[in-house]
Amino acid sequence: MTDNPWAIQTLDLDGYLGRLGVAARPPSREALDELHEAHVRTFTFDNIDVLLEAHPGVGLDAVQAKFVGRGRGGYCFEHATLFAAAAERLGYDVRRHLGRVGDPGAAPRTHFVVEIVLDGRRLLADPGFGMSVLHPIVLEDGVEEEQAGWRYRVRQAPGEEVAWEMHRLRDGGWELMHTSDELPVRPVDVVMGHHYTSTFPASHFRSTLMVTRHLDGRHLTVTADAVTVRRPGEPTEHRPLLDGELVDLLEELAVPLTDAERTRLLEVVAEFRSDDR
DSSP: OTTOTTOGGGOOHHHHHHHHTOOOOOSOHHHHHHHHHHHHHHSOEEOHHHHTTOOOOSSHHHHHIIIIIHOOOBOHHHHHHHHHHHHHHTTOEEEEEEEEESOTTTOOSOEEEEEEEETTEEEEEOTTSTTOOSSOEEOSTTOEEEETTEEEEEEEOSSSSOEEEEEEEETTEEEEEEEEEOSOOOHHHHHHHHHHHHHOTTOGGGTSOEEEEEETTEEEEEESSEEEEEOTTSOOEEEEOOTTOHHHHHHHTTOOOOHHHHHHHHHHHHHHHHHHO
16 A cells, blocks of 8 residues: 555545545445445545636545645545545545536546446446536446435447546436546646636636535525525526625635635635626
8 A cells, every 4th residue: 555656545534534424434335325325425526626726636635634634625536536535545446537518529537536446347437527427327338226316327328438427417407517527637637627727817716616516405505696406306596696695605605714814715706707797
């Protein structure tokens, strides 16, 4: 383990599990589901540090200081880095994959997922998507699973390259979430993906706020101009973000910011809203 390129030996596993409120258990599907759901319910998916121009990076040391130490969240490169390290330390067979969000013919490889091989079966863990699955889903062509009322589907993508499409059932139709491939992934690939998404001028992570979280019975998304609430089996609620509402929503989503971070974030969001008017 000392030669692990992902430096998983540096993870404060007890601190991570304590933050999630779960115990270390031998590898099993039940324990893995518990770990994954606790992760996505504990940490927000967000791009706050990108907007603050203060991102600490996606190395495990920086991610665990932010997530485990502060209780903050982040985006896929951080979530998957942390979750994969924890799963591997707990004894799971872990593989890391990059993916493309949206049209795979045009989108860059800027999504990061985790494959777990358990009892001879491949499972796709996706802890760092805007509306993440609650539990890993079986990685087999045509598999459909319902999770707390939401339905997801995995399909093998057409073409010579082996790739997997993740779909979510939305408003009566299947929506493509992302496509992940099976090419080797090294830490430098994650650094490069993060660099692109956090600095490229056209990256959507630089053009609006995104903070999302699974809450009890609903999933809440807040952007610089809108609030979206999703409940299983019900129409999506989508409304404008009201002036002065963001502070309360950040508290509802339990985003632990310093006073300076909160002040600067409100300034950035105000600039986005001013530009849209």
